[in-house]
Amino acid sequence: xxxxxxxxxxxxxxxxxxxxxxxxxxxxxxxxxxxxxxxxxxxxxxxxxxxxxxxxxxxxxxxxxxxxxxxxxxxxxxxxxxxxxxxxxxxxxxxxxxxxxxxxxxxxxxxxxxxxx
Amino acid sequence: xxxxxxxxxxxxxxxxxxxxxxxxxxxxxxxxxxxxxxxxxxxxxxxxxxxxxxxxxxxxxxxxxxxxxxxxxxxxxxxxxxxxxxxxxxxxxxxxxxxxxxxxxxxxxxxxxxxx
Numbered sequence: 001x002x003x004x005x006x007x008x009x010x011x012x013x014x015x016x017x018x019x020x021x022x023x024x025x026x027x028x029x030x031x032x033x034x035x036x037x038x039x040x041x042x043x044x045x046x047x048x049x050x051x052x053x054x055x056x057x058x059x060x061x062x063x064x065x066x067x068x069x070x071x072x073x074x075x076x077x078x079x080x081x082x083x084x085x086x087x088x089x090x091x092x093x094x095x096x097x098x099x100x101x102x103x104x105x106x107x108x109x110x111x112x113x114x115x116x117x
Numbered sequence: 118x119x120x121x122x123x124x125x126x127x128x129x130x131x132x133x134x135x136x137x138x139x140x141x142x143x144x145x146x147x148x149x150x151x152x153x154x155x156x157x158x159x160x161x162x163x164x165x166x167x168x169x170x171x172x173x174x175x176x177x178x179x180x181x182x183x184x185x186x187x188x189x190x191x192x193x194x195x196x197x198x199x200x201x202x203x204x205x206x207x208x209x210x211x212x213x214x215x216x217x218x219x220x221x222x223x224x225x226x227x228x229x230x231x232x233x
Contacts, residue, residue, distance in 0.1 A: 042208050042223030055218050108162035
């Protein structure tokens with residue numbers, strides 16, 4: 001597709017359940033980011049991939065959060081033993097990395113709204 | 118670490134008028150990028166405008182322009198001829214210059230309502 005695709009759009013889970021959120025970046029985009037957006041707040045960085053390598057996971061709030069991008073394209077954010085404070089919108093963004101580095105705009109998906117009951 | 122502050126939780130403007138959204142930031146970096154993103158109820162973050170810190174000229178994109186004051190660490194967004202479709206959350210964001218893996222640091226957002 002033309003843009004970043006995230007699924008599911010909405011996810012409701014009971015506290016203690018595991019969830020998996022999917023992100024399909026723009027084709028050819030090397031960089032992929034996950035952000036967490038609590039209600040009424042700005043997004044906060046969770047983790048970053050360059051191709052299949054997870055180069056920064058400093059924003060993951062606990063070891064219950066795990067992200068992967070095994071083939072350097074689709075990424076999955078997994079949350080184990082969910083808690084109510086995990087309720088938020090999870091945004092995925094991708095960007096084109098040029099040779100030599102440089103900052104390219106990040107393109108965002110529509111996000112997954114996760115509600116933990 | 119960088120911080121971004123948006124001091125106006127909510128703003129409103131009449132259709133066709135001009136509105137300015139404020140943003141201040143704190144950083145020890147000398148070279149960086151600043152962005153304004155728009156987030157409508159659909160939740161998708163849409164890039165509105167981008168400013169490179171080493172450029173003194175303020176960025177402009179159609180009805181959107183910025184007032185970038187590097188010494189004051191201020192980066193305001195002016196929307197001219199406001200349209201109903203401009204109603205959304207607006208986020209100011211900071212990114213360090215350098216490698217491709219630099220994350221965005223967002224402010225808390227300003228909810229803009231354009232009234233008919």
